[in-house]
Amino acid sequence: MTATREGASFASGTATDPAMAPHGMTLTLRIWRQRGPADKGRMVTYQLEDISPDMSFLEMLDVLNEKLILAGDDPVVFDHDCREGICGSCGLMINGTAHGRGTSGGPTTTCQLHMRKFKDGDTIDIEPWRASAFPVIKDLSVDRSALDRIIQSGGYISAPTGTAPEAHSILVPKKDSDAAFDAATCIGCGACVAACPNASSMLFTAAKVSHLGLVPQGQPERNDRVVNMVAQQDREGFGGCTNIGECSAACPKGISMENISRLNHDLLGALRAGARPKS
Amino acid sequence: MAVVTVTQPGQRRTPKAAKTSSVFKKVVMAVSGIIMVLYLIAHMIGNLKVFAGRESFNGYSEWIRTIGEPAVPAQTTLTIIRIVLLAAVIAHFWAAVSLWRQAKRARPNGYVTKKPVAQSYASRTMRWGGVIVGLFIVYHILDLTMGVANPEGPASTPYDRLVAGFSNPLITAVYVIALVLLGMHLRHGIWSATQTLGQSNKRREKTVNLFALVFSVVLIGGFLLVPFSVLFGLVG
Amino acid sequence: MPLDLFTVGDPIADTKAPMDVPIGERWSTRRFRARLVNPANRRKLTVIVVGTGLAGGSAAATLGEAGYKVKNFWFHDSPRRAHSVAAQGGINAAKNYRNDGDSVHRLFYDTVKGGDFRSRENNVHRLAEVSVNIIDQCVAQGVPFAREYGGLLDNRSFGGAQVSRTFYARGQTGQQLLYGAYQALERQMAAGTVEQFARHEMLDLIVIDGRARGIVARNLITGEVSTHFADAVVLATGGYSNVFYLSTNAKGSNATAIWRAHKRGAYFANPCYTQIHPTCIPVKGDYQSKLTLMSESLRNDGRVWVPKERGDTRDPREIPEDERDYYLERIYPAFGNLVPRDIASRQAKNVCDEGRGVGPGGLGVYLDFGDAMQRLGRPAIEAKYGNLFDMYAQITGEDPYETPMRIYPAVHYTMGGLWVDYDLQSTIPGMFVIGEANFSDHGANRLGASALMQGLADGYFVLPNTMNDYLADGPFEKVDDSHPAVAEALQEVQGRVQKLLSINGNRTPASFHRELGRLMWDLCGMERSEESLRKALDRIPEIRQEFWTNLKVSGDQDTINPTLEHAGRVADFIELAELMCVDALHRAESCGGHFRAESQTPEGEALRDDENFAYVAAWEWTPEGAPPVLHHEVLEYEYVHLAQRSYK
């Protein structure tokens, strides 16, 4: 049942829709197929016809999968959920850029990439995020729970339910609040790790350290937070940051490199103040 | 697993986890890099003495070896500088290699297709560029400091070695290539160091990058004046 | 009503709200009367929480913190991906920071009225009371709400409210609130009080001796089906808008958990109450997989219109003013483009039904910023709506600064859900339901910015205070797989998975889902009639029949298999759809989001029938073949007087 047919060739269902026919594109997809963590994996080629430029990238993959299912083949597994660029589930390496950033011109999430960015006859390479901290589950789906564990190591403010003071007793300058918000928009997609030549998760970690470090509520745990989160990301097997900037360029939420500098600043200060990671 | 760390002022020693953390390595790299940069500035200015003539240049070379005399024995200051520099080179190299290996472990199987989007040529060549510069430094010391790799041999004066070396276009070419690589290394390195030391932000980013560029061009330009002047017979 | 479709059972009522004190004291009185569990005993009590959205995430974190042993299940890879993350607009709270006359009572009043008098006063009042604590809690967690220059929290008016009580974090309020709850949850996971079961889908509820004692879940990565036991079970699995296939919900949003619990005895309340949001990006083609909402705030500056002539296919910019019909401004001069969601949606449908719709298939109306651009200038529009305009351009490939946007209504929220009492306990003792999955607070129509409020109220403040009353009787007798009820549930789930894989027919789960969705949208969507609903009720059993004989699922059972997951969810949607149609058919009145063509005023507005329908319809499942049983919970209005809504 799990056999994948090499070189399978399909026409999309929209071929019957006359309105779509003139726009239909023919594409060659080269997709990474890997049965499980133990499988070595390889690129498999598929032909798709009559792809509408109005489709989203994932809708294009849906078309392929419908064909594969009917043919009794294993459909391509990929993660996705909201399909509106906010949940952070989706994430594919498309023609060598995370989320197809290189194709769309600006950073995007995979689910918000549309087929009008491609041309008839294009060959599209699709691969999973690659990092040892993100083991492949199957095909294009990877396990990103390492990012959750980084949050567990300190990416929060300890505020037990019911103990909170009146909201207006804490004033936050608009500038800080806006900067904290900008950092807090990280959706945890992992594109930064995927794009980074070092497979470093620094941008993700820095976004959370910045968000919580910029607001007054986050101060008491600030030193311990940064020390523990950095220790955890090393423990997860991510690479070290060398300030190259691929992460920020791929980030669909525009998280800037400035956050990494802020993390470093906090970390050096915390170490000087004697904060040490929990082992 | 409990998570909140209690910060104890008494706890001063850096435990293993902090010492080997990727950020710690970067700090080592930045600090050692900055030490080398400071040396390079002095070195470059010193080199310009060549334009003041043979005596002046050899005198400068002599002076370095005798600073502080007679309060301290000859060569003391130079030895200290050498030790510090050697330590910096080793630390820098250790951190670079260690991060490099960490990156390899973090992604053992690369992409079939990968396109860089943001990285500059300089940032992409940090590692190999660094190695080439490192090899160059070894050659450079054998050539001009010790003279063993110099056409004039170890018994000559520094000025003669310099002129003899750079009269050969091949040697000049090696220096030019290495220095240009060093310039690129520094352009990214200076920006990178401000990031690593937590001194960068959106507002400063432009300035830092511009500074790094101007600084690298001036420094490398200063260095390159010497070989080119020799090559074109302005000095000799 | 025809007895072939359902039978009527005993009435049902909430018995937990203390009716002997005035409404303002009922919540504190209930907290006082509810029994407590001594902190040392909490460690001996296990609670299963299914879901990590605003409701589930906040509940699991709070219960873990309180000392219970919590087992948290969700189908996503990370708790942070629950669909609460997509909420854009904001969250209401009766803080009265604007000194504009807001109060707990006003929020209570607005919500009951907004729900078109089909919600329970006690629950709504409590929601309004607790709303203020939510903001405090979220701020303490570091949620970066919008602020003013002085550092105070900013508020805006939302969804036509006359006071500014909506707190927001740019256009990503749900995301920021969810991350607050997620971080609190991760803290508890690190502390070991909450055990995590990521990528686990709940497929059945285990009921023993009349009590909910656990769940059957499938590990979506290994395919392993396993049982998990507890002293109480909390469902926080979100809404079921995906019955319609195309909706603003995420692809994975499903009704499976609540539907299986329903089949184990939990009553399903008001399944037909669906909210349809007027400002979504229209459908482009058959391949369409979901619809994207654009914040309602667009209606503050955009003007809605269609051509006066049917079938006018000119470029909108070439249609002169006097050939445009600004129908909302024409029909509702007082509220204009800002009429409530249900009205704006239905009028869009009406003009499209007349053949005046625009864009592909004639299913769209213009939302025109031409005037606003002239009045305020492009920079002002960019500052206010830039991200929405970009999103529109990204999806449609059209530039909304140049040409009017096209919008169309889409299913967005389901007010119906499992029936719960004041303690949020379902009709199965020990099973609690919170968030969008329950039916409790929004009546027949939910006001903007109040679902986030309800999810967090339930999870942070209500459930942790009411659940102890039940748990005080625990720990209950230990159970394991050898219990016949457990073995039966396990076998049923396994059998079903096997069955789905073995049919080996000719249609994919998505193809059935699309067909069902289309049918529900056409026949049980924005406007329903006896005729349309009967048609749907004829057709749905046929779809179900074909599903179970002609489905094709490829791939294996013992690895990650999204097709298999989808098939199971579609099977449940088909059954739920039928109940929705029965509910919609039996409710021969129009109220809130439920518009029955037969029940309208001469001007075409929704006409409620309080005489006959001022009740909650709580449906009981009956095994194969027998029609569902309807239980009435009569709604009484002590504090807000029944009145017809009017927006003219």
Ligand SMILES: Cc1cc2nc3c(=O)[nH]c(=O)nc-3n(C[C@H](O)[C@H](O)[C@H](O)COP(=O)(O)OP(=O)(O)OC[C@H]3O[C@@H](n4cnc5c(N)ncnc54)[C@H](O)[C@@H]3O)c2cc1C
């Ligand atoms: C696009 C959009 C915009 C919105 N904007 C607003 C707004 O501005 N203001 C407002 O107040 N409301 C808004 N709403 C409504 C509001 O966001 C939702 O009603 C609310 O967030 C639902 O929260 P929840 O916790 O009940 O469910 P969800 O957040 O949907 O969480 C469901 C959880 O249950 C899990 N789950 C589901 N099924 C299973 C299963 N079978 N087994 C295991 N786990 C399962 C999921 O993994 C997930 O963790 C919006 C809704 C949408 C769709």
Ligand code: HEM
């Ligand atoms: C032994 C040979 C060398 C090697 C292998 C080497 C390698 C590296 C590497 C891999 C980096 C990090 C790359 C990055 O941040 O993207 C780096 C950074 C740097 N290098 Fe070198 N380098 C060498 C020599 C030098 C020399 C001679 C100088 C200066 C005179 C220098 C100055 C710097 C500086 C300032 C940095 C930035 C530190 C930081 O990122 O924080 N390096 N080097």
Ligand code: SF4
């Ligand atoms: S920093 Fe950007 S790229 Fe990295 S996880 Fe967050 S949103 Fe994704």
Ligand code: FES
């Ligand atoms: S599917 Fe949610 S961000 Fe792409």
